[in-house]
Amino acid sequence: MRMTVMKPLSPARLKEVRPDLKAMIVGRIDALVGQGWFDAMAEIARFLPVEAVSHFIGLPDVGRERLLAWAAAAFNAIGPDQDPADVVSVREAFAFMASLSEDKVRDGSWAGDLFVAARTGRLSMAEAMAALSAYVIPSLDTTILAKGHLLANLARHPEQWAMLRARPEMIPAAVLEAVRRDSVLRWFARVAVRDHDVDGVVVPEGARVMLLYGCANRDERRYADPDRFDITRDARDHLAWGTGPHMCAGMNLARIEMEVLLEALVEAGVTLEAGNPVISANRGLYGFEALPLRIERG
Numbered sequence: 001m002r003m004t005v006m007k008p009l010s011p012a013r014l015k016e017v018r019p020d021l022k023a024m025i026v027g028r029i030d031a032l033v034g035q036g037w038f039d040a041m042a043e044i045a046r047f048l049p050v051e052a053v054s055h056f057i058g059l060p061d062v063g064r065e066r067l068l069a070w071a072a073a074a075f076n077a078i079g080p081d082q083d084p085a086d087v088v089s090v091r092e093a094f095a096f097m098a099s100l101s102e103d104k105v106r107d108g109s110w111a112g113d114l115f116v117a118a119r120t121g122r123l124s125m126a127e128a129m130a131a132l133s134a135y136v137i138p139s140l141d142t143t144i145l146a147k148g149h150l151l152a153n154l155a156r157h158p159e160q161w162a163m164l165r166a167r168p169e170m171i172p173a174a175v176l177e178a179v180r181r182d183s184v185l186r187w188f189a190r191v192a193v194r195d196h197d198v199d200g201v202v203v204p205e206g207a208r209v210m211l212l213y214g215c216a217n218r219d220e221r222r223y224a225d226p227d228r229f230d231i232t233r234d235a236r237d238h239l240a241w242g243t244g245p246h247m248c249a250g251m252n253l254a255r256i257e258m259e260v261l262l263e264a265l266v267e268a269g270v271t272l273e274a275g276n277p278v279i280s281a282n283r284g285l286y287g288f289e290a291l292p293l294r295i296e297r298g
């Protein structure tokens with residue numbers, strides 16, 4: 001099932017769509033340069049996931065607002081003490097997915113390929129539905145919020161931005177450093193299948209364990225001065241997309257979306273200035289609801 005989900009998200013397949021993503025974001029940045037203050041979450045961060053990624057998934061038009069609301073509700077509903085409104089929203093998302101069939105989704109799209117896999121017996125229909133939710137739920141807010149952190153970090157550190165403009169080959173490293181310093185996924189949980197000794201603390205079999213990705217990524221035993229945003233740092237082993245057999249299936253897409261954004265900004269020859277963000281109140285995700293930003297030539 002994971003192999004089927006990963007198929008359109010492999011580096012080779014994503015290479016095909018990279019030029020289109022780049023062209024779209026170049027057009028968007030061009031329109032924003034010199035326009036004064038705007039909300040970077042609405043105008044930049046949400047742009048590619050909402051315009052391009054929802055097209056790749058290939059769902060019939062459900063309204064972008066609903067897709068974004070479903071994703072936010074799913075992450076807000078993890079853990080105890082759920083808000084009933086989020087549970088209603090998540091149920092609505094799953095009812096919508098269950099109402100789909102091969103003829104209702106775009107041919108050749110990610111969802112289309114899942115229905116073909118179900119028809120040809122490579123997946124059961126239940127697996128295809130679970131795989132569809134793996135595209136619909138975690139593909140939007142995660143990368144949207146990560147782009148907010150990327151822009152805010154670079155705007156707040158003009159010396160790092162200047163370094164990146166002079167050395168664009170550092171763009172992939174800058175993306176990883178932003179994902180490390182401000183990890184979007186606050187936490188997921190696991191259940192220990194046996195007693196496990198972590199630095200002298202025994203986690204007993206059956207215990208539920210919270211994995212705090214952001215905390216691991218600011219572990220001073222691994223990263224010197226971990227709160228510092230530093231694009232020269234080697235952050236390749238960060239844990240923001242998890243690790244092991246369930247490591248994020250969409251990380252290559254997330255990286256490309258962020259890389260083409262930085263390429264577009266570097267090529268536009270601009271300076272960045274950020275105002276105070278509004279932090280979004282989501283139990284599963286850490287990011288901004290709004291981020292004032294100004295992009296000027298210079």
Ligand code: HEM
Pocket residue numbers: 002005009134135138139140142143146179183184185188213239240241242243244245246247248249250251253254
């Ligand atoms: C910056 C953006 C993103 C971050 C920080 C992120 C983070 C994560 C994390 C922490 C996990 C859990 C890993 C684990 O359990 O060990 C995960 C799993 C997953 N992510 Fe992402 N993600 C991002 C973007 C995406 C995108 C764009 C997609 C889809 C296109 C996606 C799809 C998935 C899926 C399907 C899983 C479950 C994989 C499995 O259980 O085998 N993610 N992600």
